[in-house]
Each structure stands twice: as structure tokens, then as C-alpha cells.
Amino acid sequence: MLEAFQVYTHSLSRLWPVRLFAKEAEGDGFVELHRLDAAADAILLNLGVYVYEIVDSGIEIDVRKLRFIKIKNLISIQGPIRYKESNQLAITDILSLSEATKLWGLKDSSTLRKAMDRDKFFESEMRKADNIWLITYPAMQRVFDARTLTEMKDEKYPAILIKEGEREGEWGIEENDKVSPKYESPFKKYRKIDGGDTNG
Numbered sequence: 001m002l003e004a005f006q007v008y009t010h011s012l013s014r015l016w017p018v019r020l021f022a023k024e025a026e027g028d029g030f031v032e033l034h035r036l037d038a039a040a041d042a043i044l045l046n047l048g049v050y051v052y053e054i055v056d057s058g059i060e061i062d063v064r065k066l067r068f069i070k071i072k073n074l075i076s077i078q079g080p081i082r083y084k085e086s087n088q089l090a091i092t093d094i095l096s097l098s099e100a101t102k103l104w105g106l107k108d109s110s111t112l113r114k115a116m117d118r119d120k121f122f123e124s125e126m127r128k129a130d131n132i133w134l135i136t137y138p139a140m141q142r143v144f145d146a147r148t149l150t151e152m153k154d155e156k157y158p159a160i161l162i163k164e165g166e167r168e169g170e171w172g173i174e175e176n177d178k179v180s181p182k183y184e185s186p187f188k189k190y191r192k193i194d195g196g197d198t199n200g
Contacts, residue, residue, distance in 0.1 A: 007051060008075040012069070021051075035080075035180055036159070052066050074162040096133070097109040103148045160179060
């Protein structure tokens, strides 16, 4: 099973599934951030983080597609969250509209039907079996949220909230209790970057 992060931003809305990166302490390479505490360190150190949107997990990372998101544009990050690609689905990953509605806490199944009418889902993510519409779990993660309503309420996954401080240019990060403790100074792991990156 694969894991990825979900990122909420002010201008880009929601990014899912993504991988997180920071510049290496030495050299011009990048280091992947597998834990949220490492991402929090890198964000505070560099006033932002690099994100890589996953299209196909089998494809090697193209560093030219890394996008730097400045701290002022970040709202929150959750993860790592488990997800499956369409070729990994089990029978339990196929949901009726009523099941999906309950799991994601939607008002009623008409919300899903409207999303289907607006082509929010791919043809491979839904089908009608007799009189029942079926939809995949990853499709719900992609269109609505990577977490179900229960997972959100229970804060099942590690999450950080980026907050602006009282003084201009001052930032802080709030963590839920699932974020693992910090063991190593970020200054040893990541290089502070200069202001050349422009993605707001």
C-alpha cells in the first residue's frame, strides 16, 4: 500500500496525493520527507516546502516538476495517509453511493450524483451495477478528502496546521499528537534556501 500527504493551500486549494521534499543540506539534490515532523522542520527553516503531485507511483520522480509552496500559502498538511491506485483495489474499496455518503459525511447521495454529473469522477472510478451506482474509495479520496469523516474527527493521521504569528513574517506550526517527536535538528538535514523560488 502507498502513502502520501494531503496539502491544503490558500491559492491551490487541496493537493492530493503528494510527496514532500526539501533541499539536501549539501549539494543540489532533494531529500524526501516521509514524516510530518521532518516536513514541519523543513517548512519553518525554508519558509515553505516542495511538493510533487503523484500521477503514477511507478514513474520515477522528475525534480523539474517539484513545486515550492511558500509558508504563507500553506494552511495544513495531513499524512502520511494510505492510498491505493486503481490496479490495487480490493472488493472492500468499491462502495455504493450511500456507503460513500456516510463514510465522508456528505449531506446525501445527491452530492455524489452532482459530482458525477459534473465529471468530477473518471469513468474507471464508477459504474452502475443493475440499479446501483458504485464508486471507488480512491475516487472519494481524490474528489472529496483523503480522509473519511471519522478519520478527520478522530485525527487518525498526523496533521500540522500552519499559523501566522503576531508579528509580520513570524510563523508557527501546531501539531496533533500523532506527529512523531523530533530527534534531529533540521539545520543538519536541510539547506536553507534563498528566495529564488516563486510559487506563492
